[in-house]
Amino acid sequence: MNRKMALLCVVGCITPSLLHAQERTPAAPRPGSAPPPAAAQPEGENEVEALVVTGQRQYGAVLGDITPEETFNAADVRALGVSSITDLLAELSPQTTSGRGGSPVVLLNGRRISGMGEIRDIPTEAIQRVEVLPEEVALKYGYSAEQKVVNIVLRQRFRANTAELGMAGPTEGGQTTEQLDVSSLRLNRDGRLNLAAKVQHSDELLESDRDLVSRSPAGGEGSPYRSLLPRNDQVSVNAVLNRVLKNGVSATVNGSAGYTESNSLLGETRIRSDLDGLEQNSRDLTGHFGFTLDKQTDKLRWSLTGNYDHTDSRTLTDRDIVATATVSSTDRAHSISDTANLQLVANGALARLPAGDLSATVKLGAEGSWLDASSWRGGVKSGNDPSRTSGNAQISLDLPITSRKNDFLAAAGDLSVNLNLAANHLSDFGTLTTVGYGATWSPVKPVSFIVSMTQQETAPTMSQLGGPMVYTPDVRVFDFVKGETVNVIRVSGGNPDLKAEEKRVLKLGVTFKPTSINGLSLNANYFRTRIDDPISGFPAVTAETEAAFPDRFTRVNGQLVRLDARSVNLARQESDQVRWGINFTRQIGKTPPRPTFPPGQAPWERNRGEGRREPSGQAVPGAATTPSTSAPNQQAQASDQPQGLNLLQGAQSPGGGERPGPAAGPSAPGGGDRGFGGPGGFRGGPGGFGGGFGPPGGGAARLQLALYHTIHLRERVYLDAGAQPLDLLNGDALNSGGGQPKHEIEAQAGVTKNGLGARLTASWQSATEVNAGPGNPSGALRFSDVTTVNLRLFANLSAQRDLVAAHPFLRGTRVTLALTNLFDEKPKVRDANGATPINYQPDYLDPLGRSLKLSVRKVFF
Template sequence: MISSPRSLLASSPVILASMLLATPAAAQISDTESEYADEEIVVTAEFTRGAVVTEIAPVVELSEEDIASFGASSVQDLLEAISSQTTSSRGRGSGRPIVLINGQRTSGFREIRDLPPEAIRTVQVFPEELALQYGYRPDQRVINFVLKDNYTGVSASAEYGVPTRGAQGRSELETTITRIGKNSRVNINLEWQNNTAITESERNIIQDAAGELVDLGNFRTLVAPSDNVELNANYSRAFDNGMSLSLNGGYVYDKSRGLQGLPSGTLTVAGDPLFRYFTEYGPLTRVQETNTAQAGLTLNGTLSDWRWSLTSDYTRTQVNTDTDRSGDVGLLQAAIDAGSVDPLATSFGPLLGAPVTDTARVVDQTINNLATLSGTLLVLPSGAVTTTVRAGYNREDLDSRETRGAIVTTTGLSRDELSTGINIDIPLADENIDVVEAIGKLSVNGNLGYSDLSDFGGLVEFGFGLNWEPVDGLVFSASAIGEDAAPSIAQLGNPVIITPDVTVFDFTNGESVLAAITTGGNFSLPAEKQRDIKLAVNYRPEWLDGFTFLGEYFRNNSDNVASSFPLLTPEIEAAFPDRVTRDASGRLVAIDRRPVNYANVSSERIRYGIDFSKRFGQERGGGRGGADGASRRPAAEAPKREPQGDKPADGAAPEGSAEARPAAPRGGRGAGGRPSGGRWQLSAYHTIRLEDRIKIRDGLDELDLLDGSAVGSTGGSPRHEFEINGGWFNNGIGFRLDGKHQTATRVNGGLTGSDLRFSDLTTFNLRMFINLDDRGNLTENIPFLKGSRIAFKVDNIFDDIQTIRDGNGLIPLSYQPGFVDPVGRYVEIDFRKRF
């Protein structure tokens, strides 16, 4: 049997090129066609090294030229630049994508974070549905980094930035060593950062009457000074038997030192209260020191025609917090009552108690282990049915110790989690050519999982989906997922910390006050039930190279949702009256902001947008495989399975296997050499929120976050959000511009004049850079500049800060611009050199 032309061309584009370029060979095939008419011809496509084995099309692909056009110093910088395409819109999880290297699982983002962009050949971004095939939750996008086969580099960079309003400096030094060989990879990164403080006086924060008397703004920080040191090391090795090993280790030290104002107290003078600040002991401070140690291991390999992986990750985080609070005023009050002390004196000596320091220490240790096995379950006329089976064991230990006065409180929580799950992908129309020609390619998938938590019992997850490609380049997908989710043990058992004199807005009285804020854990939180639906369309037209349209619809619905304490509006205070403390006059004095539980949270939104990129200034070749063309995945391999030889060194599936097809990386320049010519790129996305509601409990009105309700200090949910980013790069010079806009919102305060209106917000960030190697003979005249790049960055170009006004058009003290955004416009210069 001879495959149809459609099947032959789809299975191996190389065959078509060979036929066009070698006419005699084509004639020979024609002459011998009848001789083999009764035999089956098997066509196998070459497996692209580092490709992801999947039927799911990527939503974004970046070639070497694309990557160079971003001017990024590391993978982390690159992902920040394309965050609008890599962040999941499902509304679940952290939004951070899953990371693969050469199509294989990793122990985490740390394995790829510090690699130089020059070491990467291709970046592919896949939708959330691919996460299931690698044993992850379906609420994260997947990014595959295809590395170059041979790269060695040492780089160092220095950055310094300041807000244009002054008062703060940010410094950073970083060095990276990278070596990538055919079978091994080493990457070591060391980074140091320092941020200086921004005080309230440096942003002209208006104080209350008592604060004005002592210049309180000099003793309160809006941005605490901090120091940060990070060390990250990675090693990877591929073996001849197809197995690969990756090891990762890292350490992070962070320390911040915030000022919390001056000690204060309320004195009684002639029967009337007198609130005042005391200057004897200087400012109250809050010092937080964090030490984080991390280690990871990943094993990938093959077992017959199946691919297996094992990942293990350990993290230990210790956070020490020292918080000062005002001392005792009992002796001072007694002296005032006796008439021996003037209550307005500037100093009271030993009569005023010294500040007291509360301490809290939290040690959080987690170990996550996951094993997956993926391969072809059976082969149908429509193609290969693939499956991924996973099993995992996780453990978390949380130990905390809090000292407040003479009272010591300790908490010890632990959680063991055993999990298992399966995902199956079934092609209904793929290799059965007649069906494909009639309806296009069609596949369905399903997943089922179960977890047993030592402190919560059994939790179930399930989901199913559909992918349909009626014509080349147009893909429709639909998925529905359900999951039971337990609150984290940090939400349950974090130590109780009370921070005094935090500026908050009291909607009930329509005023800004200083209140004590309590944070910590809540043991009464139940398990959450999640039910989500996603519909999506991805279109890459044949007639417009480099253009992609993406449209997505999401609906999320959850019961028993654990959440941080919301903004204290009158409706929130009515729902949680035991979390609010007021004095005899009704003035707000304290809020307990430990986590709360919502009966139901539902949201509905649409997100759509385009990505468009083009190259210019060079000869174009290679057809649509070029960097400016929309990539095309090789079609499914021949249905007949051939004997398999050795696996590739990187542990990928064997060439010609009957597994799902690889998503091939884009073409572009070959190994070596700098990018020639230039390119431009533009992406734009629009999100429309159709619904955003919270039901706290039965008997209470729902909170409509699109119509006057709010749970955060930034107001309700904006109806519309816009994202745009684009760039231009040519001959070593490039710039990128990204912007975000959200529409205005409002919060109903319940009293005349206490409503708040939050203005719309538009921010644009600009990054310009120049690669000095590409600027004529500059590096020949100044050899030190060889391999160097200078970058200039401006965040929030127009210094736009959201304006919040009450019903009278006035800005509440707690919403002064310095509180809303103390940094504002920020400029930075970066010098990077490769050795």
């Protein structure tokens, strides 16, 4: 690993010098034009978005009047030190986690997308702001109200090619992961083009790489023929094209393909002589195509999205038997799945009321799923080919009751109510319905309340119903009934007997953003969830589970030898929880003054070519660099090229500022945006790339703090109708990882200055205990509390003016060093005698432990 790390450092230093970023000079100035007065810079801020005309909606804002829980501007996003939207969503997981359990809905510029493939590879430098909104906003876009909404607003103009090389591995050794990501983005008022490719390889991690006590032989060392983590290889490509058509419709197409292969060692063979160890190999080939058509007018916004997904999966599992003419020594499982869907969503005002518009969102959709699954075990083939078609419809109505803006019962603040209805007719489950209603109220501007109730029926997925049967030998599980670790044949795949589940969720929420403390927000939510017939992975091996599902267990002389771990329907699940959080982000100190230079001596005026070209590519007469054409008081000619890009490519305006652009309004959101060239932008703003010629210090420091605390008040599960409930907070467990921790805390802290950044994230969960079975001699198992701390350090070398001046190829380069699980904290499990069961050794629960990742990223503008 050390040799590979050294190689990465060398490659990271050499690669940028081998690649060439095209320099684009600014357009010729207009003769006789005088510079407009510079806009005043707000004190304490170093990022200015597009100017917005008072009384008009902010560019990229979502539908409705619900206030975002959190808003991150471009400087905040840069301060996170992440590379793409995928990384951004992972970093903002505490802010986007919903108590209802759904993954966040992602919008782009306040509009629907066909899927994450449209935006996942967009670099964070292209982001103007990010908004996190409550679950109720999802209804306005045709989604269910069980997911928070993340609205990502892009800059109007941006152009960059990126390459990132990374290497990671645990400090204890045993596994190394290498990754290469390359992408290209062209973003302007005509649309965008995004191309990306990723390659990743991970070595396998073996039991012999860790200090483990083996079960066989008893007390022996870990086996070199058993994997803790598989070898894994991944390759993916993604392409997105967006164009604005003549009729004002925004059209987007997205295509992607991926290949994944993993290989695991299952243990040493005892019978076969042709192998040292048994293996399981899995291969997945995926393809995706999606499109979005979207148009917005003063009265109506509509979107049509479509997706088609294809997956081909194969699994080969060695058996420890001697093959014969009729019996194979390798089990095979193969599945081909195809899914297609089409959704039309329209939103508009039905009537004008004193408090505002009565608005409606209507969604009509159709979907089809087809699965062909088969498996071969011992020469015997089994399989099924289920299919499903469905048609769905949804309507959501928003009725304003009072309004400060429209001066109707203004003393009561802003109050609106919502009603939403949905029906989904499935060919194999009949008609499933969803009913929801709620209200939002803001008595005064800093405070808003939300209350909502949702009742929803959900069918199991096609893979849960008809996935191929896979038999994996020598899987280690802990038998809570006997208090021992055993090796079993584990059966996985689809369960055709699954039923639809019915969920009811009550939410009470409050958000507070004090006007006296800029950048501070507080929110708290209470969720009460009740689910009938919940679909669940197979529970832990306890006496209660065996009593509820006896046919899933096979024992020989009392010892568990086979476990059917396919999904099941439980009888009922009850959950009450409170989740509250605090976010604080702001600039600390004032932005340092920008340097001034004599005419013709500014860094952006050095080493220029003999001629300039306009955006059309035509040469500009008299464009040679002379004091008359490059004087600081000349105004740049407008072009489609982003202002921040001009700055990065040598077109910075004197004094470190940006060249003035056209006035910006809602129709031209990026026209006057300071963008990347604004104070503290690429010349060294917090987390920014920097053009290398910014003011000393590169901008003021920026601080970000976040704290989220989830308190589980009630977590009960009924495995079977009439059975006693399992209290997951008091001695019972639904999975082998223990009970439900009563408290879970997530914390984040970050600071950036002069392109140097540090981010610390931490999570903590309280201890749990699992009661022993009636005949268990080892007693109850206690799972310790766990604290995990991660540290990420990054340096945007562009912000180091002297360094970039001496080594220009370092412009746009960022180096990141990340430590995951900084203190190598691992769960500790003890029984009543103080012993640790074999299956709960710390290196089994967390094989990687503390890991280190070094990455070098280069942006070519």
